[in-house]
Amino acid sequence: MSIAVALAGNPNSGKTTLFNALTGARQHVGNYPGVTVEKKEGTYRDDLGEFNIIDLPGTYSLTAYSMEEVVARDYLVNEKPAMVVDIIDASNLERNLYLCVQFLEMGMPVTIALNMMDVAKKRGIEIDHKKLSKLLNIPVVPTIARKGHGKKELLQTIAARSESKIEPLKISYGxxxxxxxxxxxxxxxxxxxxxxxxxxxxxxxxxxxxxxxxxxxxxxxxxxxxxxxxxxxxxxxxxxxxxxxxxxxxxxxxxxxxxxxxxxxxxxVKRYHDENRLQISDRIDKVVTNRFLGPIIMGLYKFTFSYSEMPISWFESFFGWLSGATDSALTEGLLKSLIVSGIIDGVGGVIGFVPLIMFMFFGISLLEDSGYLA
Ligand SMILES: Nc1nc2c(ncn2[C@@H]2O[C@H](COP(=O)(O)OP(=O)(O)O)[C@@H](O)[C@H]2O)c(=O)[nH]1
Ligand SMILES: [Mg+2]
Structure with a gap:
């Protein structure tokens, strides 16, 4: 007999990736009855047994706010799968667990696939999955769906599930x-x-x-x-x-x-900060707020904008005059519009930036020659 497994979770947590990793080509796509939500089903077979796997629509909640939410929970209630595999983005644990709690409140048998472990690691997040499993009282299997890591452990966990009746999670709401x-x-x-x-x-x-x-x-x-x-x-x-x-x-x-x-x-959750893995904004901050570099960058900024102000206004008035003169010299029509709004205003707009860029490069070359920027 095949074991019915529903893959559920927030959108973008990796359900479809895991589904494909498990079922390969043995899948077919249809629709849930009466709605346009896609239904993907497939099978996996090996010495552990046969698994009938379904890729449920991604949801954040199980209320009746969207068609996806209704489809997902109706499927769970009507089909009573032997296991709901809740795919959780390990780098976003708190928000993803919100849906998990709702499966548990429904009294569903749940196994967590703690996915995106590679992403979490990159961000310096370490998760004690054994402790999480103990506290939630359900199995938690770390996975990297994109690489197929954790597939086998997940299937073993599902195959080893107990058939005993599950009590819905009871939490206090005040x-x-x-x-x-x-x-x-x-x-x-x-x-x-x-x-x-x-x-x-x-x-x-x-x-x-x-x-x-x-x-x-x-x-x-x-x-x-x-x-x-x-x-x-x-x-x-x-x-x-x-x-x-x-x-x-x-x-x-x-x-x-x-x-x-x-x-x-x-x-x-443990967050560790690896010096080599500073986020991009941290790196930028490191330069622009540096005790020595900061004032210099500020100086460059001031130099560029204050000294280029005068030549910019010369250009502006020249092009203003040119467009005014051309405007009165030519008769109304497409040609006039092309010359006045297209060529003169267009070229003027670009040339207006030239002094700004000139002064900036001049400032940078001064810094370079002085040895500050190497
Ligand atoms: N780095 C990394 N990316 C993953 C992993 N699992 C899925 N992804 C990527 O996450 C994105 C969303 O995955 P998908 O399976 O479409 O999510 P779904 O909306 O839950 O079906 C895709 O670009 C996947 O390639 C993983 O374990 N690690
Ligand atoms: Mg998907």
Whole structure:
């Protein structure tokens, strides 16, 4: 039997690259039913077994704001893949984990492919992936999809997954929301509202996030219960607005980031600064703000602009006069427009810069001859 694996993650994290590295030519492209979002499927087979791999659309979140988000989460809910491989850009951990947390809140089996390890290294970022794995309680495999690194380890991890039921991640969204969530969860469970598809708490979170797709489904399923949930949402919304000047959606997003940061704070990310790998802007700063060079560059700048001012204004008035004289000498027409606006104004505009450039080069050659610039 083949193992269904969904590749998910933020746009540009490397999903398609990993998908191609895994499936090679054994892939086909179609569309998700009823929408124009592309669906890529492929297979991988070796002694570990057969993997049926799908490249989900890239998303930052799992709310119903975009077609991609709806497609991705509907796929997960309907097809229940054996594993969601969340491809995370290692050089941008915090933002990428935001989506990961939402897979975990849904109760999905997740393995993180910590991709772009080469980019992270180049930027001086080191990640303790073992610790991250322990704190999130899911496997984390470092990869460089572009080179195919980590492919084997990833497949081994997926093959070794346990089939036991996964509990959705429960994080606190602050006292007000937590209280509302408990009440909603109770209501949802007691009447098995949408529970065939979604965990009760997840449905409640979606109501609080004002998720139109879920609310529509809910009102079709049981109008009465839908109204009960809406009433709880309205109450906590009003309360949050009055006390904290916020709304449930914002609060939930903040608390997700809070959860992520509480993990990252525990020494997951180390930044080291390698002197040889200074960023370009640092290098420029090093020159222009240098104690000795800085004043000289400033002097060159002043010299160029103050001394070239007079010749520039001579040129300007000469060309102004020329264009005025030509304008009155010629009759209206295309030829006049060509000569006045095209040739005289055009050439004048360029020649106006000549004194500036002359003075700059003069200044630079002075510096060169004095031995400051070698
Ligand atoms: N340096 C580096 N680049 C990568 C890696 N994985 C993917 N890329 C590049 O990142 C870009 C986005 O990758 P893609 O697979 O299209 O991302 P998707 O939007 O998630 O499908 C492409 O230019 C890839 O070549 C990696 O591990 N290291
Ligand atoms: Mg892609």
């Amino acid at each position: 006292q007000d929301i937590d209280t509302a969530l408990d009440e909603m969860e109770e209501t949802i469970k007691s009447s098995s509202f949408l529970t065939k598809r979604y965990h009760a708490r997840w449905t409640a979170i979606k109501y609080l996030e004002n998720d139109n797709q879920i609310k529509e489904l809910g009102s079709k399923e049981d109008k009465n219960l839908d109204l009960q949930l809406e009433a709880i949402v309205a109450k906590v919304t009003k309360h949050l607005a009055a006390t904290l000047d916020t709304h449930p959606e914002g609060m939930i997003a903040d608390q997700r980031y809070g959860f992520i940061n509480s993990i990252l704070k525990q020494g997951i």
